[in-house]
Amino acid sequence: MSRPRISDVAAAAGVSVTTVSLVLNDVESRISETTRRRVREAADAVGYAPSSVARSLRTRQTRTVGLISDQIATTPFAGRMLAGAQDAARENDHLVIFVDTGGDQDVERDAISALRAQQVDAMIYACMWHRVVEVPESLPAGSVFLDCRPEHGGFPSVVPADREGGYAAARVLIEAGHRRIAYLDTVDPPIASGLREEGYVQALTEAGIAIDPALHVRGETTAFGGREAADRLLDLPDDQRPTGIFCFNDRMAVGVYLAAHARGLRIPDDLSVVGYDDQLLVAAEQDPPLTTVALPHYEMGRWAMEVALGVRADGDSDATHRMECPVIRRDSVGPPPAHVAKQSRRRTT
Amino acid sequence: MSRPRISDVAAAAGVSVTTVSLVLNDVESRISETTRRRVREAADAVGYAPSSVARSLRTRQTRTVGLISDQIATTPFAGRMLAGAQDAARENDHLVIFVDTGGDQDVERDAISALRAQQVDAMIYACMWHRVVEVPESLPAGSVFLDCRPEHGGFPSVVPADREGGYAAARVLIEAGHRRIAYLDTVDPPIASGLREEGYVQALTEAGIAIDPALHVRGETTAFGGREAADRLLDLPDDQRPTGIFCFNDRMAVGVYLAAHARGLRIPDDLSVVGYDDQLLVAAEQDPPLTTVALPHYEMGRWAMEVALGVRADGDSDATHRMECPVIRRDSVGPPPAHVAKQSRRRTT
DNA sequence: CTGAAAGCGCTTACAG
C-alpha cells in the first residue's frame, strides 16, 4: 500500500541501507558489481523510488526553483518565458514551483515566504513586461530578475534590448527607402517605449533624416488605440504623411492596418508598417503578415533559469543582461510609393 | 547565517520544542496565553520560519500539487487555465509544481516520477485543447484531467461543454433572423469540432432549418485557412450563400473578416459571424469586435485544482464534468440583409 | 568492500 522505503530494498537485497543508497546514487565507491546488480533488481522488484523530501531534508537542497511572476500566466505572450525557464530547469534536473501573484503585494509576500519555507534552491522574479521594480524585501540574495530590473541593482537580471530593437525596426524602414518614418508610441509609456524611441531616433539621425515631432504620436496599447493614432498620422497633408510606421507593438500595428484599409491604402504598397513583440496569433496572421521585432521571451526565460542554477557564466550578480530582439521579416514593408519618392525629391530640391 | 530551527526558538523562549510547535501551529491545546506570546515573540526575534521539507517528511504531506501539461505554457490561450488552478491552490495553501512536457512521452514519464518523488499531494494532467488521452501508466490514482478526458475513464475530468457551445453559437445567429447558417469547421478535427457541429445541427433542426451540406466547409485552423474556407462559402450563388457563419474558432473567424472585406461585404450588415474561444487579443480587437463563445479556461483550471485538493464535492472519481461556454456578445452579428430576407421569402413561396 | 549510527528539522503520541 504505502510506498517502499530504502530499508525495504535493503531487506530484499540482503544488504544495508548504506549500500542501497550508495549504489542507487552511483556514488564513487568500490561496491562489487554483483551487489550493485542485486540492489538494482531489488529496487525494481519492490518498485522503489527515493523520497525527494527525505533526501532534501538531509542534503539541504531540494532541486526545486521558485518562479514568481506578476501575471505571466494570464498574459498571452509570456508563456514562452515560462517554457524557456522550464526547459532549462528540466535539463538540470530541477522542478519549478510556479506562483503567479497577479501583481498583488500581499500575495507576493506570502508566496516568497512559502517558497523560502519550501527551501527552493533558487528563485526567479519575473514580470510580464520590461519594468524596473522595487525589490521585495524578503527576496533571497541571488534571485534573478526576468524581464525586469531591480531598482537599485544587486541582482542579475535579463531584459530585452529594446533600444537596439527600436533601432533595428527603424533600419528596416530606412533600408527599404523610407524617409518619412513615424513612431506610433504607447500613451502611458513603459520603459520599453522610451528605449525603442531612442533606437528609432538614432537610426534616423544616422541616416541623415531629421526627426519630425509630428511623426511621433501616441495611443492606447490596443488595436483601436493604434487605429486612432494612425488616423492622425494618415490625416497629415500629403507631403508630411509618413510612408512607414514603426509601432510600439503588434496590437497597435493591427490598428494601423485598420486605419489604412479604411482609407483604401494598401500595405505595403502605399504604407509600410513594422510592429514589435512578434505576438503569437497576431503578427503572422495579418494580411499581409506583419514584419516585426521579436521579444526573445523563451531565451530570456532560459537565461534566467540558467543563472539561477549557476550553470551559466555570464550571470553577473549585479549586471543586467540585454537580450537581442531579432527582426522577423514578413510582408508589411516595401519601398515607399513612387509618387512620394518624387515629391520628396521635389521638396529637397 | 543558516536559517533558525525550531530549537532556536525554544531556547530563546525558554520552552520545549513541543511547545513551540504547538503554539506556532495553533494546535488545540491548553498552553497559557503568556507562553504563547513568549513563543511568538521569540519566533519573530530569531526570524523563524518552519521548514516545509522537515514538516512534509513528518506529516507525509507536502501541500504541493503537480500540474503536468502538454503545452499549456507555449499556447496563448491556456494560461488562464494555469491561473485558475493557481488561484485555487493558493486559497487552499498549496503550491503548484508546474511541468510542461511539450508533448514528449519520455519527458512526461520523467516528470510524473519526479512529481511522485516530490510526494505531491495531488496531480493534475492538463491538455492544451479538449482531447481524449491515454492515461500515462504511472499517473497516480485520483489525478484529475483538465481539458481532456481519460480514454477509459477512472479519473475525474473537466472539459468544455462544446456541444452546448455550438448550440448556443447557432442560436445567436438563428435568433438574429438567419436561416442560411454555415459551419466553418477545422480540417483535422479535434473532438471539439464534432461536438460543436452536433450543437449547431441540433439548433438548426429545432428551428426547422434544413441542414445544407454545402454550408459545412473545412479549413486549416488559422486565419488564412479560415479565409480560404470562407471564400468557398461566399462564392456560392446568391441564393445559397450563407448570411451567418459560425466558425470553429476565432482565428478562422478572422479569416472570414478578411474574405468578407476582400469582396466588399460588411460585417455585420452583409454577413454575421460568430467565433469560438474568445481568444485574448483577437476576438475583442477585430473591427467590429467579434461575437464568440468563450472557453472557460480559468474556471476549468479552478475546478480541477479544487477536486484535486478534495475541497469540491462534485468531483466524481469517474465522471467528466462539462463546463459551460458562455456566449460573449459583441458586434459581429446582426439581422440578415434585407434583400436576402426577400429572396428567402420568394423561394419558399 | 560493507554496515551501524548520527542527524537533517520537524510533529505528535505519551507521560507527567
Next chain:
DNA sequence: CTGAAAGCGCTTACAG
C-alpha cells in the same frame, strides 16, 4: 499546562 523522545526516509562520515 508542558516536555522527553520517537520517528518520518534519507545520506554520509566513520569504523571495520
